[in-house]
Amino acid sequence: MFNLSQKGKTRSILLNEASPLRRLDPRSKLFVSIALSLAVMLPLDKLIIFIGVYIIFIAWARLLLEMARQTWRLRWILLFLFVIDWWLVSFELAAVITLRLILLSGVFALFFSTTSTNELSMALESLRIPYRFAFSINLAFQSIGLLQEEWQAIREAQQSRGILVKFDGIRQLIKQVNDLIALTVPAIVLATRRAWAITEAAYSRGFDSPQRVSYYQLQMNWIDWLFIGLILAIMLTFIFWR
Amino acid sequence: MPVVLEAQEISFIYPQNNRGLAPVSLSLAENEGVFISGNSGSGKSTFTRCLSGLIPHLYRGEFSGKVLIHGDSTQDLPMWELADRVGLVFQNPAHQMLAPTVEAEILFGLENLGISRADMKQRLEEIFGFFKLEPFRNRSPHTLSGGEQQKLALASILARQPEIFIFDEPLSMLDTTSALEFVAHVENLINKGKSAVICEHRDKFLENSTHFRKFLLPGIHQPPAEQQDITHPDYPESLDQFQLQVRNLSVEKSGNKIIREMSFSLDSGQIVAIVGRNGAGKTTLLRSLVGLQKHNGDICINNGTINQKPHFRMVFQNPDIQLFNPSVKDEILFKVSRPNMQRYEWLLEMLDLRRYEDTPPLLLSEGEKRRLALALTLMQNGKHGVLLDEPALGQDQHHKDILIQLLKKLSQAGFLVIFTTHDLELAAHADHLILISPQGIVADGPTHEVLHADSAWQQIGLVRPDWMTFDV
Incomplete structure (x- = not known):
């Protein structure tokens, strides 16, 4: 489970165990998510093609349903922003802003449907974020x-x-x-x-201990590096392609 | 036996409400168990915080005296070093769960000890075996029942292997079977050379154990002695006669059947106790009766001529979800159109709230908040009666007696009073007792008959200890 859902009552993002991305190191997914988010800077024509490619990638990763759900949850905000931007500025700007938000919600779904809060915390810790901050982020998502x-x-x-x-x-x-x-x-x-x-x-269980040792360990494999390389190549192609 | 923990004239006052702990001394030897008893508001939780070092490390206030653990003052040791020596288990296990899985919950404390991964793995597997937690390894702690959560809380502390264990009302949320199991676990720890301090309202579970020495906490705010013998006037109104009829009630949540095909009928003027193990669906049943829970089946009131929907008011388990007004008076009268001030006065007297009329509700003790929640619910016009979810939780005997008196007055006025409880001695005061399990109603009838229906109690797995008396 993504969050601590008491007796299954609350709506929450479930971990998609069937996705091939589930087996990747959380750091590689964190890096890729940040890289993919940079696509919001693309102009409208490139952005439309990028989202097309992204949807194919998401379908391969078996996360289409999660992305659709996430976008559906934001439907009123998206509609509101689209109408306001179209009314106040232009249709093009309204379309760009809406597509950017859809892309970001898709990236959010990609990361959190395949990464547990514990894995996120470990990834942050290994990136030199102090334990107390990583733990707080973990708890915040659980809560x-x-x-x-x-x-x-x-x-x-x-x-x-x-x-x-x-x-x-x-x-x-x-x-x-x-x-x-x-x-x-x-x-x-x-x-x-x-x-x-x-x-x-x-x-009362030693949270402030200076001698803490993490039980779980993260391990980057060749598949993680391949995944990062592939996404980077796609991103660079889109950025420098004229 | 060498002394492992010593409290020397310690006291503490919280700055926000001038309550806390009156000066007290205690010494705990190796291989010894002490059971701390005291009235509501006597400072039992504060005492556990002082003994474990949370006070003065995490709390601001007026602290005096000294707590020595193996001769070292808690004020001089950092929290993590104190945590290595003293394990603290809190009252509400759900509030101390920090990790997304049962395994990670136990590992949280082990990781902070700084031991090797191999040692952690060994301790983890030992604990899983000892507490039979294997089936729950990858489950979220918040999906466990109250008894399982309390067991996990103890397991996560025990894995750290401290010398001293301190428990703050660990039995308050447990049914009798889970409570007895918990006490047996602690007795086992003492047999193995550990020391334990338990603060608890449910005295008899510990008074009947040979492992514990009783220690009475004096307390700052004792209820005035003259109040004990006051005879209260009757409830100022009365209701017409009716019958509550429940037919084929079923409730399903997330694909799980919580209540299966329950049918029963109850008369106005009855006090009804609903008893069952943790997770049997007691609260869900009350929620269905008050109309908060989607359900299948019929719930109706028959007053001799027509059937109508019941109109109950419910007192929730956690009073904090309702309190927000600036004073007790405002809280009780909020949203009450044309309040009946005679009833208001009666409630203040009956529930011992008169002296707090102008006090902000958030500054009251837990027991007082529970009584306030009861008062504000009764101020609303429940046409048919009142439902109470675990009303005795965290109440000492004096306030349980007040509660019983109040319920009797309400039933005499024609109210149908239905309450859920783990406290079988409180249940014994009801006129009618319904025993439930996840499979449905196991026994339903006059209290004295159901209390002696051995096969029904065996069927739901609830123990009635020999020392428990049901004399009313």
Whole structure:
């Protein structure tokens, strides 16, 4: 699982064990994801071809479904930005911005559908990011599902007291400020308590130890270097091709 | 026996609410178990934090006295070195899970010891074997039941092999079977030469063990003695008679059947306890009755002439998900249109909240917050009754007695009161007892009959220890 989904209630990105990228070193995937993200700088004509190539690559990696899901989750933001940019500037700019966001969401799906939070943490550590930061990033990703569940529990509990926040326009929302506070204050309190409980739990198991040894070890293989080389070649072709 | 841990007149005051721990001294010898007892708010959790060094290392406040571990003061040692000597297990195991898998959870503490990978592997496999955790190795700790999570919390500390173990109310969320297993694990540690301190409300689980010496924590805020004998007035209103009918209730979550084909009927004015093992679907059943859970089957109220949807109010397990107002009074009266102030006054008296009327709810102790959550729920008009999810959690005997009195007053006024609990002695105060398992209802009837239905208890795997008394 990508995040700590309690009793399977929350929506989360599942690790795709069938993808060939799952077996790669997380560092190579991190590098490739960053490289692929640079494609957002391409002009519209090149960007369209690049996204075409990217979709073929994603289909080969058996991640098409994950990419589609990720894009679907962003559908309202994409639509909003497209309409605003078209209205205020031009159709071309609206198309470029929307395609860039689709590409970035695809890269996000590629990385997180094939990399666990532990692997991400180890990759960051091996890239000389201090352990406490790598561990915090790991925990933050794990906590997404729990925060969603806590929010749901608060909403239900307050709803049972007659506190029902409906998002029917800004004016309506302003009238419901008190009710919004009824949701946000407990959410902040619970998140703070969880953070504090985790801090206590971590320190009571030697989190600040200077002699820490990582049990798992990462190993770059020839296939990782081949993968990096291939993606780099494609990227350079697109950047310098006229 | 040499002394391994010594607390010398330690006290601590939290700056935000002036509560904490009154001066106390304790010494713990090698191969010894001490069980700390005390009222709600007497500072048991604070005491565990002081003994383990979390206070003063992670907490700001007024700390005095000294805690010595093998002769070294906790103030002079860094946290990681203290963690090597003292293992701390917290009250809520779900809040101490740090890793995405059970294996990684155990490894977290081992990696910080700085031992070789071969040693880590050996300790890891030993722990998996000892606690029979192999089937859960790659599962997320948050998908385990309460009992399994508490076992994992102990396993992840035990893997580090500290000399001293400190537990903060480790039994509060466990059913009797899991609680007895947990106590047996700790007894086993003491037999192997370790020392243990357990702070716990569920006294009898430890009083009946020969491995523990009892130590009473004095506490700063004791309930005034004169309140113990007060006779409270009756609930100021009364409800009409009705019957709750549940037919073929089923609940499915993520493809798993949580509740299977449950049917039962209950009368107004009854106190009903729902008992089952961790994960049997007790909370889901309450959520279905209050209308928060999608379900199949019928739930209706029959008042002799027509059937209607039930209208219950629910008191949730965690009070923190509801509290946000600036004072206890505002919290109780929030969103109550035309509040019945007679009922308000009655609740303040009954739940011992009068002195906190102007206090911000977030500054109350856990037990007080639970009573406040009960008050604000009862201030809402539940036409048919009230549902309570684990209301005795973290409450001392005095406040359990208050709770029982309140439930009785409500039932006398015609409320249907349904509560879930792990505490069988609390369940014994109900008029009606429903035993449930993931397969459905195992026994349903008058409490005194169900409590003695041996085969039903065996079927759900819940132990009724010999020392447990069900006299009401």
